[in-house]
Amino acid sequence: MSKKERPIGFIDSGVGGLTVLKEALKQLPNENVIYLGDNARCPYGPRPKEQVLEFTWQMTHFLLSKQIKMLVIACNTATAVALDEIKQKLDIPVVGVILPGARAAVKATTTNKVGIIGTQGTIQSASYERALLEKVPSIEPFSLACPRFVPIVESNQARSSVAKKIVAETLQPMQRAKVDTLILGCTHYPLLKPLIQNVMGQSVHLIDSGVETIGEVSMLLDYFNIAHLPENKHPQREFYTTGSTVAFNQIARAWLEKSDISAKHIHLTGE
């Protein structure tokens, strides 16, 4: 298998990274892809850093055994903790979801008031704030942890009235902060996008890490000249989960609008 034909690997704590994968299927339909969700140990947000690092390495090793040509850490918590170390140790390009989101916010804001929502782990790491301020020192970031969002999405309740209530309650401080741009700093959150947009108002620019991250993947494929050749008639799309395949398939099929998704169950070392 030539380098160009090798798959791009995606890892996430659960189903959130599917929002990134969905963009890959749109923007890069010729690419072969492999997705691994660590649903059995989701959420990563409240876990200690050392554990998130360990789990992320386990997922990475699994995908390296599948001959991936690029790794996308499609999880903000894992990106905040593990990107630098993994990028340094691997000889393939490694992309996280934080810098693409921060860059897109810098591009979009006109008032320099930028909001960030994410898991407890991501917000505590202050990774977005740092990335924003390093780029544009005059930006005023406002961060808010939303620990109740991931469980809603993982339990497939993103369209329920409970979800609506929780989103409205949680975002109250963000509404008061008068941001013009809001980074959805967790790959699960685009599944709640209509609810979030509704609470924040139509004029607030929502930044979807997935869309931006695939822009970066696309760029790196071109830059390193490893994009798949056009017209891949039967692109490989493999899905793995450490959790229930039934639950994973249900969300993945609905979100990706593909009825033929059939994830395989795997165990990771130490899981």
Added chain:
Amino acid sequence: MSKKERPIGFIDSGVGGLTVLKEALKQLPNENVIYLGDNARCPYGPRPKEQVLEFTWQMTHFLLSKQIKMLVIACNTATAVALDEIKQKLDIPVVGVILPGARAAVKATTTNKVGIIGTQGTIQSASYERALLEKVPSIEPFSLACPRFVPIVESNQARSSVAKKIVAETLQPMQRAKVDTLILGCTHYPLLKPLIQNVMGQSVHLIDSGVETIGEVSMLLDYFNIAHLPENKHPQREFYTTGSTVAFNQIARAWLEKSDISAKHIHLTGE
């Protein structure tokens, strides 16, 4: 001077690349920048490929003597002809304006009908069509050369009634093509953006190469860890032109909204 402090170099056939530079000042305010416009030999669009390649190398050598850490070919005609060769021969990252624009169009389109406008040289090279189809084979590109647009901008008439008439006349075939996304495939064209948007209709997504290219520059600065450290109190902003400094300064000051721009005149070998 450490690598991070070295400037980013921008080259263009004239003032069009200032639309790219403007985005750099917004998205990357800490970076030192040097701009060179070859106004004396503008436009590049109708020139033979060999000549465009020669002129682009001359500009590149001038900026290399200024210790740039990255080169942005902020001109579509020059990118189409010279990017591959220059990128291969230089040991600093080199970025063109075509792939970022194509990628952004792939991201934006929902109907897969994508229009491209550019100079004769850019359209004849079919660079955008190739880039689009390599990414997403189902895209239907529609290309249109607009040779009258650059002279309007270079003569500082972008807001005149003549400009309005020429834009409306030229874009008639594009209107009929019913595209949902239009790539402004020439860095001069964002100066005509309100007129173009008006003719095409508000629902058509206009892709500004400059905005997208700086997104790529920002990404590569991060990827190679060569972004300038935050809080550059006195960023270096140098401007050079092979043409009239008076005319250059007039357009640059208005477009960049900076009254202190004072370009230096230079001669390039063989000019």
